[in-house]
Amino acid sequence: QQQVKQSPQSLIVQKGGISIINCAYENTAFDYFPWYQQFPGKGPALLIAIRPDVSEKKEGRFTISFNKSAKQFSLHIMDSQPGDSATYFCAASKGYSTLTFGKGTMLLVSP
Amino acid sequence: NAGVMQNPRHLVRRRGQEARLRCSPMKGHSHVYWYRQLPEEGLKFMVYLQKENIIDESGMPKERFSAEFPKEGPSILRIQQVVRGDSAAYFCASSPISGIEQYFGPGTRLTVT
Numbered sequence: 260q261q262q263v264k265q266s267p268q269s270l271i272v273q274k275g276g277i278s279i280i281n282c283a284y285e286n287t288a289f290d291y292f293p294w295y296q297q298f299p300g301k302g303p304a305l306l307i308a309i310r311p312d313v314s315e316k317k318e319g320r321f322t323i324s325f326n327k328s329a330k331q332f333s334l335h336i337m338d339s340q341p342g343d344s345a346t347y348f349c350a351a352s353k354g355y356s357t358l359t360f361g362k363g364t365m366l367l368v369s370p
Numbered sequence: 371n372a373g374v375m376q377n378p379r380h381l382v383r384r385r386g387q388e389a390r391l392r393c394s395p396m397k398g399h400s401h402v403y404w405y406r407q408l409p410e411e412g413l414k415f416m417v418y419l420q421k422e423n424i425i426d427e428s429g430m431p432k433e434r435f436s437a438e439f440p441k442e443g444p445s446i447l448r449i450q451q452v453v454r455g456d457s458a459a460y461f462c463a464s465s466p467i468s469g470i471e472q473y474f475g476p477g478t479r480l481t482v483t
Contacts, residue, residue: 265412293471302374302461302474303413348412357403357426358472360412 262286263351265361272368278336280364282349285330289351293358294323294334297346306347307334339368372397374464374475375444382481389449389456391478395464402445403472404430404437407459419445452482 293308419439463472
């Protein structure tokens, strides 16, 4: 049972464009939703995270939008840059607990 | 402040051998999580430990896999009698208290030949 579904699997965006990655979850007990960025050969790095008491969180060019009723959340990368090319994972956890990850989105930002 | 450290970074084992993966959490962190990443897949939780205690091992196979986090020294994930299906990247993460953000190490890439 895949508790966190992520789409698309891969994404190509032109430099300066907006990258959008979506995730849907099943477990209504989840209450912490982070996004991780992973470069080849490296470990995941926490990018931004949100809790369900807010509908949006913005940090620089990165924004999480959260829809509790639809059980969906998304990552928006504004003004995408070639250096943003990486694999992005959404995740969710219940309370102070272990993370359940989506399968990842491979983002390529073309120059 | 050094980040989470894992060693070795790459490990090659023949089928039937043992693999030992080490994780040193960030300074001041007492919670360690191990995750496994298969090619083209997200990370799957394996085990969550605090110093000298296993808190949750629900994601770890019952056979051949074990983990520990002793009072002194790194956390160790041990895989006995490795099989080809164990080939994956193994990541550990640490947090200062349960629920704060988890910080990941660079991973150990295990190849079973």
